Amino acid sequence: MIALWYAIVSLMLIIYVILDGRNFGAGMLHWFVARTPEERRQVIAAIGPLWSWHEVWLVGFGGTLLAVFPRLIASAFAGYYLALFLILWSLILRGISIEVGGHINDRLWQGFWDFVFVFSNCLLAVLFGVAAGNVARGVPVDADGNFSMAFFTNFSVRGQVGLLDWYTISIAIFAATILAAHGATYLTLKTEGPVHDRCSKYATYLWATTVPLFLAISVESWTVRHDVVGRAIHNPFCWLGVFVILIATGTMIFGFMSRHEMRAFLGSNFILVGLLTTGGAAIFPVMLYSTLAPENSMTAYSAAAGEQSLRLAFLWWPVAFALAIVYFVFISRRYVGKVSVRRDTQGYY
Amino acid sequence: MNGSLSDPAFWSRFQFGFTLIYHYLFPQLAMGLAWFLVYWKWRALKTGDEKYNRAVRFWAKIFGLNFAVGVVTGIPMEFQFGTNWASFSRYAGGVIGQTLAMEGMFAFFLESAFVGALIWGEKRLGPRYHFLAAVAVACGSWLSGYFILVTNAFMQHPVGYQVDPRGSLVIGSFSAYLLNPWALIQFSHNQIAALVTGSFVVTSIGAFYVLRQLHPVQAQLYLRAGTFTGLIASLLVAFPTGDQQAKMVGRHQPVTLAAMEGKFVGGPDAGVAMIGQPNVAARRLDNPIEMPGALSFLAYGHFGSYVHGLDEFPTNAWPDNIEILYYSFHLMITLGTIFILLMAYARFESWRGRLESNTLLLWVLMLALPFPYIANTLGWMTAELGRQPWLIYGLFHTNAGYSKVVSGGDTLFTLIGFIGLYFVFGLLFLYLVGREIALGPDHEPMVNLSPAVGGSRDGGTA
Numbered sequence: 017m018i019a020l021w022y023a024i025v026s027l028m029l030i031i032y033v034i035l036d037g038r039n040f041g042a043g044m045l046h047w048f049v050a051r052t053p054e055e056r057r058q059v060i061a062a063i064g065p066l067w068s069w070h071e072v073w074l075v076g077f078g079g080t081l082l083a084v085f086p087r088l089i090a091s092a093f094a095g096y097y098l099a100l101f102l103i104l105w106s107l108i109l110r111g112i113s114i115e116v117g118g119h120i121n122d123r124l125w126q127g128f129w130d131f132v133f134v135f136s137n138c139l140l141a142v143l144f145g146v147a148a149g150n151v152a153r154g155v156p157v158d159a160d161g162n163f164s165m166a167f168f169t170n171f172s173v174r175g176q177v178g179l180l181d182w183y184t185i186s187i188a189i190f191a192a193t194i195l196a197a198h199g200a201t202y203l204t205l206k207t208e209g210p211v212h213d214r215c216s217k218y219a220t221y222l223w224a225t226t227v228p229l230f231l232a233i234s235v236e237s238w239t240v241r242h243d244v245v246g247r248a249i250h251n252p253f254c255w256l257g258v259f260v261i262l263i264a265t266g267t268m269i270f271g272f273m274s275r276h277e278m279r280a281f282l283g284s285n286f287i288l289v290g291l292l293t294t295g296g297a298a299i300f301p302v303m304l305y306s307t308l309a310p311e312n313s314m315t316a317y318s319a320a321a322g323e324q325s326l327r328l329a330f331l332w333w334p335v336a337f338a339l340a341i342v343y344f345v346f347i348s349r350r351y352v353g354k355v356s357v358r359r360d361t362q363g364y365y
Numbered sequence: 366m367n368g369s370l371s372d373p374a375f376w377s378r379f380q381f382g383f384t385l386i387y388h389y390l391f392p393q394l395a396m397g398l399a400w401f402l403v404y405w406k407w408r409a410l411k412t413g414d415e416k417y418n419r420a421v422r423f424w425a426k427i428f429g430l431n432f433a434v435g436v437v438t439g440i441p442m443e444f445q446f447g448t449n450w451a452s453f454s455r456y457a458g459g460v461i462g463q464t465l466a467m468e469g470m471f472a473f474f475l476e477s478a479f480v481g482a483l484i485w486g487e488k489r490l491g492p493r494y495h496f497l498a499a500v501a502v503a504c505g506s507w508l509s510g511y512f513i514l515v516t517n518a519f520m521q522h523p524v525g526y527q528v529d530p531r532g533s534l535v536i537g538s539f540s541a542y543l544l545n546p547w548a549l550i551q552f553s554h555n556q557i558a559a560l561v562t563g564s565f566v567v568t569s570i571g572a573f574y575v576l577r578q579l580h581p582v583q584a585q586l587y588l589r590a591g592t593f594t595g596l597i598a599s600l601l602v603a604f605p606t607g608d609q610q611a612k613m614v615g616r617h618q619p620v621t622l623a624a625m626e627g628k629f630v631g632g633p634d635a636g637v638a639m640i641g642q643p644n645v646a647a648r649r650l651d652n653p654i655e656m657p658g659a660l661s662f663l664a665y666g667h668f669g670s671y672v673h674g675l676d677e678f679p680t681n682a683w684p685d686n687i688e689i690l691y692y693s694f695h696l697m698i699t700l701g702t703i704f705i706l707l708m709a710y711a712r713f714e715s716w717r718g719r720l721e722s723n724t725l726l727l728w729v730l731m732l733a734l735p736f737p738y739i740a741n742t743l744g745w746m747t748a749e750l751g752r753q754p755w756l757i758y759g760l761f762h763t764n765a766g767y768s769k770v771v772s773g774g775d776t777l778f779t780l781i782g783f784i785g786l787y788f789v790f791g792l793l794f795l796y797l798v799g800r801e802i803a804l805g806p807d808h809e810p811m812v813n814l815s816p817a818v819g820g821s822r823d824g825g826t827a
Contacts, residue, residue: 068433068477068480071436071440072469072473072474075439075473076469076473076474077469078444078447078465079462079465079466079469080469081462082447082461082462082465082466083465086458087458089446089454089462090454091451092447093444093446093454093768094448094449094451094769094770098775098778098779100447101441101782104440104441107440108438108440108441109786111436111437112433112434112437112793115433119797119800120797120800163770164770321458321459321462321533322531324527324529324535324536325460325535328463328536332467332471333470339471343474343479344478
């Protein structure tokens with residue numbers, strides 16, 4: 017039961033990352049792939065109508081996590097206090113920049129909100145990367161299950177660690193790169209004209225860059241948490257994740273070569289799915305690894321709510337998820353097609 | 366809030382209160398306005414009259430801006446359960462997390478999937494599906510309200526829970542939890558109060574256009590629909606929903622009712638203070654002007670009924686800010702009464718066919734815009750300050766709920782950040798909505814100009 021809930025919340029997080037990750041990516045590349053004010057509106061319009069639908073997956077994930085793993089929320093959210101508020105503020109600025117930028121057709125106004133858009137998305141990609149790095153490396157959980165972390169201490173990965181060290185920074189660089197690549201792939205699918213051509217070039221370079229970075233963080237992960245990597249080799253779900261990554265990479269390369277942009281984008285999504293599945297399966301059942309003493313670590317079993325609450329959540333969760341799939345089908349049919357620099361394809365953005 | 370300023374619990378409460386009050390300015394308009402959009406879209410479908418579609422287009426733009434600020438200010442609310450109220454989350458997350466998750470998955474998914482379609486999908490969707498999008502958004506926003514009020518009702522009047530072996534709460538009966546009588550009454554009171562806000566905003570813009578002699582057809586539409594809904598909602602918010610809410614407080618939180626009414630001494634024939642300032646140190650109401658027997662009647666149905674006073678409860682069971690609680694409750698009631706009188710007079714003038722020519726009334730209706738927001742805020746302050754010193758009434762103290770590992774300095778830092786950010790958003794929101802109102806409902810966006818011919822001019826893409 018608890019393992020199943022671990023899988024469900026992981027699934028919701030994965031869906032959030034592939035959905036909002038494209039917006040982070042598009043935001044990071046905004047200034048590079050779109051050069052004129054018209055092209056910049058085109059990029060915003062390509063993600064415009066759906067950002068709030070993507071962002072609510074984070075809300076759904078957070079709520080579900082609170083319902084089934086309340087002790088994790090209590091320790092982790094309080095422990096990551098300042099980092100979480102930076103994420104929240106960036107999310108707020110990002111949403112506002114998309115919504116109000118298009119309201120006034122003025123270069124200064126739009127230029128300012130474009131800056132906010134780029135800045136907040138860069139920060140979000142890096143912060144979520146740092147968060148992933150912290151989950152993998154562990155945090156200084158004490159005997160009571162609490163921790164409180166500075167932004168950085170001495171940049172080492174053992175003992176009283178900070179949010180930033182050489183390992184979490186590497187993960188953040190990898191995360192920012194792969195999300196930028198994901199965003200470029202999405203924009204290739206959703207745009208036409210010069211923006212499309214630049215995105216397709218950027219996507220190729222960025223995906224090529226992720227390969228050496230991936231090898232680097234794999235080696236780093238081995239040195240930081242060889243226990244996890246050692247266990248992962250015997251975990252079939254990790255192999256499933258790796259298998260998904262390989263198939264998805266093939267699909268994406270084939271998609272780019274044959275100009276099947278939808279196929280390339282699907283590949284891009286499933287590379288992220290595979291990566292996160294491998295990571296999530298590798299650390300299970302530990303949700304908060306303690307860098308102070310492994311016995312302080314919080315596992316899915318110690319973080320879960322009572323049996324009764326978990327069983328009742330099963331009553332409504334599949335219904336809600338099925339409805340979400342229905343909306344998803346509606347939305348994908350509704351917003352199919354490319355966005356151009358012509359205003360009539362862009363809605364209100 | 367009698368803690369010292371270095372007390373982390375104080376800053377966590379301040380931050381939650383501030384971000385919540387600010388956030389709720391937006392959902393109350395969304396929940397109130399959503400049904401106006403549904404109604405006008407339905408009228409457009411039935412009559413084919415273009416004026417209804419124009420109204421939907423205009424108000425959908427304001428709805429969209431309002432929705433965006435509502436979404437981004439709402440996400441911090443959910444996160445703060447973990448960041449600032451970790452001990453509370455550890456204790457009650459297994460219960461309240463259920464409805465917070467359900468809100469996200471049932472209500473937000475629905476709302477956010479269709480809000481884009483409502484705001485700019487009119488042409489692509491066709492009238493029938495556009496109407497359904499409006500219904501979906503309205504249902505989503507009310508559903509979200511219900512799940513939040515179930516969560517709050519559990520904190521006011523915990524039902525349907527069990528204590529698990531580790532000492533934290535789990536759900537005992539899902540139906541008891543979801544159908545908490547407190548939630549049902551509070552939901553009806555709160556949703557109708559949101560309709561009051563929606564009606565006053567619609568009326569106010571209508572009055573503004575009439576006074577400005579602009580958009581006469583639209584102005585008449587807003588005034589008629591706004592005052593009609595406004596009168597019904599203002600009546601319902603007082604009776605039966607507000608009345609039932611107060612009776613429920615009297616039944617389950619008698620000490621709160623005593624504090625709300627400034628009743629320091631219990632007794633029969635209790636009066637309602639029309640005017641008076643609570644003097645907690647001296648334990649009396651200064652300069653009181655009372656309506657004799659009214660409180661006994663309102664709370665228990667008889668003029669002679671016994672009403673409990675604060676003197677019957679130990680001081681550590683008193684809500685910890687009696688003065689603000691008392692003023693919040695009394696100002697809310699005063700405003701609610703004024704709303705009924707104002708809307709009744711407006712309907713009377715409308716019936717005599719003089720609504721659009723009574724300049725004084727139009728001025729009052731126009732300037733009344735902020736007051737339902739104030740009344741809604743005061744209502745929530747009454748509910749939340751009245752619950753003190755408990756976080757979950759009778760089960761869990763507020764001072765036990767905050768995050769022990771987060772220092773007061775950290776919370777103050779994030780609070781300052783929120784104040785700064787939200788101040789700027791407030792200005793931005795007012796500016797952009799003001800701009801839409803200035804452009805008016807007859808302004809058609811020029812979306813078909815390509816940038817090659819110079820782009821759409823200022824406002825063309827709004």
